[in-house]
Each structure stands twice: as structure tokens, then as C-alpha cells.
Amino acid sequence: MTDDGTADESDPRRAEERSNDADGSGIFGLDFDLDLGFGGDAETDDGTSRFRGDRADDTDGELGDDPFTRRVNPLITNRPWTVVIAFLLVTALFLGGAAAGGGGQEAGTDQFTEDTEAQEAYENMQEDFNRGSRDSGGTTAQLFLTADRNAISKPNLVRLLEFQDRIENDAGLRVASSTSPASLIATQLDPEATTREEQRRAVERASERQLEEAVATADETMGLPVSTDFTRESAAADVAQVAITYDTPSNADTDDHAALIRETEAVANEIDGFDSDDNIVVFGSAITEQETLQLLGDTAIVVFPAALILILLFLIIAYRDPIDLTLGLVALLMSMIWTFGFMGFAGIPFSDSLLTVFPLLLAVGIDFGIHIINRYREERSTGAPIGDAMGITTRQLTTALLIVTLTTVFGFAANLTSEMTQDFGIVAAAGISFTFLIFGVFLPAGKVGLDRLREGTRFPSFGTEPLGSEESRLGRVLPVGVHIARVIPVVFLVAMLVFGAGAAAYGTGVSTQFDQEAFFPDENRLEQYESLPGPLAPSEYTFITVLDIMEEDFDQGMQGSVTIYVDDPALRDDGALREIDRTLEKPPDAFKTDGRQADATSILDVIDEQAAANPEFAGTVKRYDSTGDGVPDRDVDAVYDKMFAVAEDETANRLTTDRSATRIDIQVEADAEQAEAVAAAREVADRMGMDATATGQLVIFESVVEKIGDSAITSLFVAFLLTIVLLVLSYWWLEGRAIYGVINLVPVLLAVAMLAGSMRYFDVPLSPINAPILSVSIGLGVDYTVHLMHRFVDEYEERGDVDEALMVTVRGTGGALTGSMLTTVCGLGVLYFALIPLIMEFGLLLALGVFYSWLTSIIVLPSVIVVWDRLEAKYGRLSIGRLVPE
Numbered sequence: 001m002t003d004d005g006t007a008d009e010s011d012p013r014r015a016e017e018r019s020n021d022a023d024g025s026g027i028f029g030l031d032f033d034l035d036l037g038f039g040g041d042a043e044t045d046d047g048t049s050r051f052r053g054d055r056a057d058d059t060d061g062e063l064g065d066d067p068f069t070r071r072v073n074p075l076i077t078n079r080p081w082t083v084v085i086a087f088l089l090v091t092a093l094f095l096g097g098a099a100a101g102g103g104g105q106e107a108g109t110d111q112f113t114e115d116t117e118a119q120e121a122y123e124n125m126q127e128d129f130n131r132g133s134r135d136s137g138g139t140t141a142q143l144f145l146t147a148d149r150n151a152i153s154k155p156n157l158v159r160l161l162e163f164q165d166r167i168e169n170d171a172g173l174r175v176a177s178s179t180s181p182a183s184l185i186a187t188q189l190d191p192e193a194t195t196r197e198e199q200r201r202a203v204e205r206a207s208e209r210q211l212e213e214a215v216a217t218a219d220e221t222m223g224l225p226v227s228t229d230f231t232r233e234s235a236a237a238d239v240a241q242v243a244i245t246y247d248t249p250s251n252a253d254t255d256d257h258a259a260l261i262r263e264t265e266a267v268a269n270e271i272d273g274f275d276s277d278d279n280i281v282v283f284g285s286a287i288t289e290q291e292t293l294q295l296l297g298d299t300a301i302v303v304f305p306a307a308l309i310l311i312l313l314f315l316i317i318a319y320r321d322p323i324d325l326t327l328g329l330v331a332l333l334m335s336m337i338w339t340f341g342f343m344g345f346a347g348i349p350f351s352d353s354l355l356t357v358f359p360l361l362l363a364v365g366i367d368f369g370i371h372i373i374n375r376y377r378e379e380r381s382t383g384a385p386i387g388d389a390m391g392i393t394t395r396q397l398t399t400a401l402l403i404v405t406l407t408t409v410f411g412f413a414a415n416l417t418s419e420m421t422q423d424f425g426i427v428a429a430a431g432i433s434f435t436f437l438i439f440g441v442f443l444p445a446g447k448v449g450l451d452r453l454r455e456g457t458r459f460p461s462f463g464t465e466p467l468g469s470e471e472s473r474l475g476r477v478l479p480v481g482v483h484i485a486r487v488i489p490v491v492f493l494v495a496m497l498v499f500g501a502g503a504a505a506y507g508t509g510v511s512t513q514f515d516q517e518a519f520f521p522d523e524n525r526l527e528q529y530e531s532l533p534g535p536l537a538p539s540e541y542t543f544i545t546v547l548d549i550m551e552e553d554f555d556q557g558m559q560g561s562v563t564i565y566v567d568d569p570a571l572r573d574d575g576a577l578r579e580i581d582r583t584l585e586k587p588p589d590a591f592k593t594d595g596r597q598a599d600a601t602s603i604l605d606v607i608d609e610q611a612a613a614n615p616e617f618a619g620t621v622k623r624y625d626s627t628g629d630g631v632p633d634r635d636v637d638a639v640y641d642k643m644f645a646v647a648e649d650e651t652a653n654r655l656t657t658d659r660s661a662t663r664i665d666i667q668v669e670a671d672a673e674q675a676e677a678v679a680a681a682r683e684v685a686d687r688m689g690m691d692a693t694a695t696g697q698l699v700i701f702e703s704v705v706e707k708i709g710d711s712a713i714t715s716l717f718v719a720f721l722l723t724i725v726l727l728v729l730s731y732w733w734l735e736g737r738a739i740y741g742v743i744n745l746v747p748v749l750l751a752v753a754m755l756a757g758s759m760r761y762f763d764v765p766l767s768p769i770n771a772p773i774l775s776v777s778i779g780l781g782v783d784y785t786v787h788l789m790h791r792f793v794d795e796y797e798e799r800g801d802v803d804e805a806l807m808v809t810v811r812g813t814g815g816a817l818t819g820s821m822l823t824t825v826c827g828l829g830v831l832y833f834a835l836i837p838l839i840m841e842f843g844l845l846l847a848l849g850v851f852y853s854w855l856t857s858i859i860v861l862p863s864v865i866v867v868w869d870r871l872e873a874k875y876g877r878l879s880i881g882r883l884v885p886e
């Protein structure tokens with residue numbers, strides 16, 4: 001190779017390549033040898049090693065370099081500041097993309113539920129039953145009133161009606177309607193009372209006996225929205241609920257809806273006896289969305305500084321030099337900026353799932369940086385000049401970094417097979433590519449430039465010894481895998497493979513989970529955070545209070561019902577209403593029951609309520625009911641016409657104006673599992689004679705659960721196939737030995753198996769956040785094994801002894817791996833202390849995945865190498881070219 005990095009035309013290997021290309025053979029021809037490393041001669045006549053492959057003929061170590069290294073090395077060593085300035089300019093460009101934030105922000109469940117059948121049905125239903133015109137908006141909220149004695153006592157009923165009167169007559173609140181126990185009871189007391197003021201007077205004038213009778217009748221005919229401790233005999237309940245519907249423009253967003261809900265809360269606080277710090281909570285889905293985003297901020301304020309402090313601490317220990325430390329931190333920051341800038345330019349929103357990308361990039365960046373600096377120090381400690389030391393470092397490491405990057409990119413890109421993890425795959429693949437460029441080119445160039453600036457000056461030298469030197473404690477501990485490989489390599493390797501198979505089998509029992517509560521903070525962790533000072537303390541989370549109320553007082557979760565969406569013109573047939581009634585009979589055990597039928601709200605309830613309140617409409621129902629059971633079965637179109645005439649809003653909430661769609665909401669038993677409730681909903685939809693689809697949040701969440709398992713398995717399988725193909729081809733092309741790729745995968749697969757087993761042992765279910773972890777762990781594992789394998793091959797070529805080469809490898813490269821592992825595990829494992837359970841679990845899995853990758857590389861890989869060396873010594877080498885007949 002010439003000084004400028006171009007290929008030397010006198011190189012006999014180059015001449016051979018040109019000859020092969022000319023006659024159509026070589027890489028692009030048919031006559032090639034893909035050396036798998038078994039069979040044939042174990043050693044050539046001139047004594048070249050079994051592990052050398054085509055690189056054995058190289059005398060200066062440069063001929064095995066990849067094209068990228070040959071072209072970039074001269075720039076790094078000869079024009080370092082040009083490289084640094086170019087990278088800083090690109091960073092400024094990406095900083096503009098990051099500042100623009102073109103993708104926005106996403107949080108909560110919506111980011112994972114798109115494109116599912118249940119979600120599409122839900123959106124169609126929302127469009128069909130949107131109040132007002134088709135282009136109008138709308139949102140809802142609930143007020144919960146709690147009372148030590150009775151939330152529906154006369155004074156509380158009066159307060160509830162006053163609240164409803166104020167919000168419905170405040171034009172700024174845009175309240176379309178509201179329903180409370182007070183308004184339902186007042187209707188029973190005085191059916192002629194149509195305004196809230198008239199209803200309030202009816203309640204105030206009623207005697208205790210009249211009030212008790214009205215409470216019982218209202219609950220019997222319409223069902224009072226009160227807590228489960230209510231009984232008609234006691235006419236008392238601990239909690240009362242007010243349902244509020246807003247009429248908002250179609251372009252109103254979450255912030256607009258949340259502002260209306262908070263203004264509604266302010267109105268409630270003005271009523272004597274109502275206090276949002278004591279006995280009322282006003283809540284809506286917009287608040288949930290805002291507070292879910294808020295969780296990310298509260299987590300970041302505590303966890304990210306803690307992670308940075310720990311990372312900084314371990315980087316100080318690893319680098320032991322302020323200039324090297326600063327350079328490494330700048331490179332990490334640039335990796336983040338480039339990735340954020342890419343997201344901005346690509347219009348990819350920042351979401352919960354992408355939060356996990358950046359710890360992964362930090363893990364890889366930390367590893368790359370420590371390896372380059374550590375290897376450079378090894379060469380400098382032998383007296384090599386700055387340029388030569390970095391040239392040797394990049395020639396040895398850049399190829400390994402390139403292999404790691406390519407395999408990790410393919411591991412990340414395997415997530416493109418699932419729509420749910422596509423953004424993760426795209427951003428992670430781009431981020432790891434940026435990390436390679438920054439740490440493979442910018443950091444070495446910066447190191448060369450800075451060392452030349454301080455060479456010959458009085459700037460003091462700090463830590464320059466590489467990690468894992470023979471004299472250090474770490475250097476005495478790391479070779480434990482080599483010692484095992486000397487004594488019982490076969491027994492140990494077989495034992496580890498059996499253990500890995502058992503861990504993988506055990507890990508197949510990992511559960512899958514996804515629901516809205518998975519994005520809620522861990523209450524115990526939240527209490528710990530509350531003890532933190534000032535700005536570190538978390539915000540107030542309304543949905544925690546609401547969740548407690550729903551679970552304890554209403555015997556249901558945040559999503560306590562499923563919906564059957566019927567979209568069929570047959571709704572106008574005479575038997576349509578009877579079909580709905582029949583379908584709700586004898587419901588599955590997962591549903592609450594109201595006598596013989598499921599506890600459901602449907603168009604039949606609107607008919608019953610209007611028949612009870614309006615004698616004229618009751619006559620219409622009777623006229624078209626041939627059996628006398630209250631379910632019209634003749635000329636139902638006439639019944640629908642009358643319903644829209646006497647109760648347009650209530651009817652439009654259950655039936656579209658063209659009579660082609662309706663919805664049925666069915667209450668779920670509190671102790672029913674999500675999968676059980678969804679299965680019951682699908683059963684009811686399937687047995688309905690009309691075209692019906694089970695939907696609602698529970699069904700949508702369960703459809704995501706079903707996709708998670710398939711996504712994790714598919715991405716793991718694809719990542720494995722792509723990785724092994726890429727490793728085999730990379731090592732064949734770069735080293736002349738395809739078998740290195742296979743050897744690399746043994747510790748990796750063992751680490752993946754251990755991680756899967758740990759997920760089940762620690763009861764960490766698969767979720768949209770951690771679903772990619774198994775495929776990603778292949779990339780993390782390859783990161784560790786490639787460094788060791790690549791260094792071992794170089795050392796073996798120089799020394800010719802497996803044991804000695806392994807010892808130098810695990811002390812040199814193993815020391816860098818250990819520093820990288822400790823920094824990553826301790827620094828990024830702090831994610832386990834996040835508020836969001838999904839992030840907590842990912843932090844645990846990330847720390848375990850990195851630790852297992854390091855452990856299997858240091859302990860298991862030496863035995864794999866020794867066993868393979870013995871097999872080659874016994875059986876020799878065989879290449880695919882020899883297997884294919886001419």
C-alpha cells in the first residue's frame with residue numbers, strides 16, 4: 001500500500017484479483033472458495049495458521065483491510081483537522097433538523113394501535129357517531145364526586161345540578177350535554193322539569209321518601225352512574241359520576257380539549273362544597289394524553305441526569321484523561337444530534353418506543369470509543385508515533401467496527417418487518433450508522449490532532465495505560481475463560497450449550513402485555529420521587545386518582561367495556577332489533593349481566609328510556625311490537641323516525657341517521673382478563689346475524705398484544721438470518737474465513753437465550769417498548785464477540801499460538817469490553833428507576849443483555865475457539881468451492 005492509502009499495483013494479491021476479475025472468476029465469478037474452515041489441510045506447507053485464511057499471505061497487516069479503512073486512514077492520520085471540521089459542519093446541519101422537530105411527539109397507546117382491524121372499526125364508529133355534522137369535533141370528560149356519607153344526598157344532588165347548569169350555560173366551555181345522577185333523579189321527580197334550574201327546585205322540594213323512591217326508579221329504568229356500593233334500599237353511594245360532552249371544532253387538538261376540562265374543573269371549584277383538592281376530580285382522555293407526555297419529562301429530569309453522572313463516572317475511570325474524556329463525550333453528543341436531526345428531517349415523531357433507541361446508541365458509542373482509545377494506547381505504550389499508532393488502531397478496529405455496524409444495522413432493520421416497530425428499526429439503523437462514522441472517523445482524527453497539539457508541550461500526561469494490562473487486577477481476572485479453555489473446553493462448551501437451550505425453552509413462556517395502564521407510573525416509584533427536592537419532584541397525576549376510583553368504587557379499570565360495532569343496512573329490517581336483543585342473551589362469563597342479558601347499552605336502551613318517559617312514543621313501540629316484549633319487530637323504520645323526532649341526541653348516539661350502523665357497549669367483569677373480555681366480545685360479534693365487529697380500547701389493546709408476539713419472533717428470526725449471512729460474507733470477504741462468522745454467533749445466541757429466560761424469571765412481559773430487545777440483543781452480542789474475534793485473529797497471525805493469542809486478546813480487547821460493559825450497565829441500567837413501567841423493564845433488559853453479551857464473550861468464546869482449533873487440527877479445512885463439482 002502506498003503512503004496515501006491507495007492500493008500498491010505491485011501487490012501479488014492485487015495481481016491475482018485482477019487476473020480473477022479478467023477471466024470472470026473471483027468474487028463475481030463462479031470459481032471461488034468460500035472457506036468454512038473445516039476439512040482439507042489443517043496447516044499449509046509454509047506453516048501458516050489455521051485461523052489466517054487469505055490474510056495469511058499479508059506481511060504488513062494492511063492487505064486484509066477493508067476498502068473503507070484504506071481510503072479513510074490517510075485522512076485520519078494526515079489531515080485530522082479537515083476531518084474534524086467536516087464532521088462539525090455536518091453536525092450543525094443535523095442540529096437544524098433536530099431543532100425543527102419535524103416529527104413532533106407521540107406518547108401513550110395510540111402510537112401502537114394504528115392499522116389494526118379493531119382500530120379501523122373504532123375510527124369508523126367514531127366518525128359515524130360523532131355529534132353534530134360530519135366535520136365537527138368533540139371530546140368528553142367526567143366529574144367524580146366522592147363523599148364520606150352519601151354522594152347522592154339532597155345537598156349533593158343540588159350541587160351537581162348547579163354544576164351542570166353553570167357549565168351548560170357557559171358558552172366558552174362548549175358543553176353540548178351532561179348527565180348525572182342528579183339530573184336522572186330529578187326527571188323522575190318531575191318529568192316536566194326540562195331546565196337545570198327547574199330540576200334543582202324539584203329536588204329541593206322533594207321529601208326524603210319521594211327522593212328515595214325517585215332514586216330507586218331512576219336506577220331501575222336508566223341506571224344511575226354511581227359507585228358499586230349503591231343499593232336502591234339505602235339510596236346512598238360513595239361516588240357519583242357526571243358525564244360531560246363537549247362540542248369542539250374538528251381542528252381542536254389535545255391541548256384545546258385539556259384546557260376545556262381544566263376550565264370545567266375551575267367552574268366546579270366555585271361551587272360551595274366542591275373542592276378539587278378534596279372531593280372532586282374532573283378527568284378526560286385529553287388529560288391522560290397530556291399526563292402521559294408529562295411522564296416522559298418527569299422521568300427525564302431524574303433518570304437522564306443520573307444516567308449521565310454514572311456514565312461520566314465510568315468514562316472518567318476508562319479514559320483517565322480529560323482530553324480523551326471530552327473527545328468521547330463530544331462524539332456521543334454528536335451521535336445524539338445526528339440521530340435527532342435525522343428524525344426531524346424524516347418527519348419521524350419522538351415517542352415512547354424511540355426513547356429506547358438512544359440508550360442503545362450510547363451503549364454502542366461508549367463501546368466504540370473505549371475500544372479505539374484503549375487500542376491506540378496499547379500501540380503508544382510500545383513507542384509507536386502518533387500517526388503510526390492510530391494507523392494500526394484503525395486498521396485493526398475499523399474493520400471490526402464496520403462488521404459490528406453492519407450486523408447491528410441489520411438486527412435493528414429486522415424490526416421493519418412489523419409496522420409496530422418500523423420507526424424504531426429506521427431510527428436505530430440510522431443512529432448506529434452515524435455512530436460508526438463519528439467514532440470510526442471523527443474520534444480517531446480528533447485524537448490524532450489533539451495529541452499532536454499537546455506533543456512537545458508541558459501539558460501534563462494523565463492515564464495512558466490501556467485497560468486490562470497484565471499487571472492490573474482486571475488483567476488477572478479477565479483470562480478466566482482462557483484458563484477454562486485450557487483445561488475443559490469441550491465439557492464447558494457442551495454444558496453452556498445445554499444451559500442455553502434450557503434458558504431458551506424456559507423463555508418461551510414469556511407473557512405478552514399491552515394496556516393503557518402500562519404507560520401509567522408505578523405508584524411506589526412515584527412516592528419515592530415525591531421526596532425529591534424542588535424541580536426534581538414529579539407533577540400531579542390525575543389519572544392515578546381516577547384509576548383508584550374506577551377500580552375501588554366502580555369495580556372496573558380505565559377501560560371497563562367493549563363495543564360491538566354493527567355496520568349493516570339490515571338494521572332497517574323488521575328483525576334487526578330482535579337480533580340485537582337475542583345476541584345479548586346468555587352472554588359469556590367475562591361480561592356483567594343484568595338479569596338474563598349482558599349489562600349493555602344499546603339502541604334498545606334508548607327505546608326503553610323514551611318509552612318510559614314519553615307516553616306517545618310508548619304507543620309507537622307497542623304498535624310495532626307483535627310479541628309485547630318491548631322490542632319492535634314490524635316497520636322498525638317508523639320507530640326510528642319517531643325516536644329521532646322525540647330524542648334526537650340520544651338516538652344519534654346509538655344509531656346513524658341513515659339507519660345503517662349502531663353500537664353496543666357491554667360492561668366487562670372487573671376480574672376478567674383482557675384476553676378473556678376480548679374473546680367474549682368477538683364471540684358476541686360473530687354470533688350476530690348482521691355484519692358486526694368487536695372494537696373499543698380493550699379489543700384494540702389485545703390486537704396489539706397479538707401482534708407483539710409475532711413481531712418479536714419474526715424480527716428475532718430475521719435478525720438472526722441476516723446477521724449470520726452478513727457475518728459469514730463479511731469474514732469471507734475481509735478475512736478470507738467465513739467460519740469466523742459462525743464462531744461469533746455461538747456466544748451471541750447463548751446471550752439471547754439467557755435474556756429470554758431472564759424475562760420470564762423477572763416477570764417482564766413482552767411489550768411494544770421491549771419487543772425489539774431480543775433482535776437488538778443479537779446486535780449487542782455481535783458487538784462484543786466481533787471485537788474479541790477480530791483481535792484474536794490478528795494476535796494469532798503474529799504469535800502462532802492459540803493460548804497466547806487468547807491471553808493477549810482478553811487482556812487487551814477484553815479490558816476495553818469490560819470498561820464498556822460497566823459504563824453501559826451502570827449508566828443505562830439506571831433506566832430501571834424510571835416512572836414508566838415499560839421504561840423500567842427496558843432498562844433492566846438492556847443492562848442484562850449487555851452483561852450477558854460481555855460474559856459469554858469473555859467466558860465462552862475462548863472455549864469455542866479452542867474447540868474449533870482442535871477440530872481443524874484433526875479434520876482439516878474444507879471450502880465450498882471444493883464441494884461444488886466443476
